[in-house]
Amino acid sequence: KAGVTQTPRYLIKTRGQQVTLSCSPISGHRSVSWYQQTPGQGLQFLFEYFSETQRNKGNFPGRFSGRQFSNSRSEMNVSTLELGDSALYLCASSLESAGANVLTFGAGSRLTVL
Amino acid sequence: AQKITQTQPGMFVQEKEAVTLDCTYDTSDQSYGLFWYKQPSSGEMIFLIYQGSYDEQNATEGRYSLNFQKARKSANLVISASQLGDSAMYFCAMREDGSARQLTFGSGTQLTVLP
Numbered sequence: 001k002a003g004v005t006q007t008p009r010y011l012i013k014t015r016g017q018q019v020t021l022s023c024s025p026i027s028g029h030r031s032v033s034w035y036q037q038t039p040g041q042g043l044q045f046l047f048e049y050f051s052e053t054q055r056n057k058g059n060f061p062g063r064f065s066g067r068q069f070s071n072s073r074s075e076m077n078v079s080t081l082e083l084g085d086s087a088l089y090l091c092a093s094s095l096e097s098a099g100a101n102v103l104t105f106g107a108g109s110r111l112t113v114l
Numbered sequence: 115a116q117k118i119t120q121t122q123p124g125m126f127v128q129e130k131e132a133v134t135l136d137c138t139y140d141t142s143d144q145s146y147g148l149f150w151y152k153q154p155s156s157g158e159m160i161f162l163i164y165q166g167s168y169d170e171q172n173a174t175e176g177r178y179s180l181n182f183q184k185a186r187k188s189a190n191l192v193i194s195a196s197q198l199g200d201s202a203m204y205f206c207a208m209r210e211d212g213s214a215r216q217l218t219f220g221s222g223t224q225l226t227v228l229p
Contacts (some may be wrong), residue, residue: 033216043205045216056215088157098211100147100166105159 025093137206
């Protein structure tokens with residue numbers, strides 16, 4: 001059974017640019033969540049999608065957005081990049097985001113903003 | 115207020131010995147889940163163990179066990195018979211089963227297993 005696949009694994013952008021990250025969840029998983037990990041702030045929740053609907057959003061500015069497609073694949077977009085957006089972006093999928101349902105994480109997309 | 119507290123930024127353990135990683139949490143919800151994840155230097159978060167707030171028995175998964183003390187709001191991870199491959203960052207996380215549903219993570223504990 002294939003795991004959660006995130007692309008690209010590494011990318012370098014400059015301030016002001018935008019970036020799109022992709023996440024393919026485990027087959028059958030309908031919930032996809034995104035987390036940002038930085039040395040200073042640790043792991044922070046960005047948003048969660050379920051059946052193409054955003055169900056929950058963390059405390060991030062509107063420059064951070066996402067979507068989910070009918071096949072449960074998800075993308076997140078960051079516009080007008082800032083230096084502070086440099087981070088490891090982790091995607092996780094699960095059957096549901098409640099109870100004992102475990103989030104399975106991908107290997108992450110490491111974004112560097114210069 | 116911080117919801118998940120991991121007070122040990124770094125820990126060392128000798129190979130084959132047991133180690134306990136501390137985690138305390140704060141919630142007013144009655145229904146919640148506690149998770150432990152391992153993050154090697156490669157970056158991927160690996161699920162280790164889950165404990166539900168209504169579970170009466172402490173969770174165990176192979177060499178991992180969770181020492182759940184509900185009244186004290188603690189969920190310590192115990193790794194028995196440490197191996198060199200256990201060297202990694204360990205995160206405690208909580209999910210409240212209300213409307214929020216996201217995982218809230220602690221700051222992590224860097225575990226180093228010494229040969």
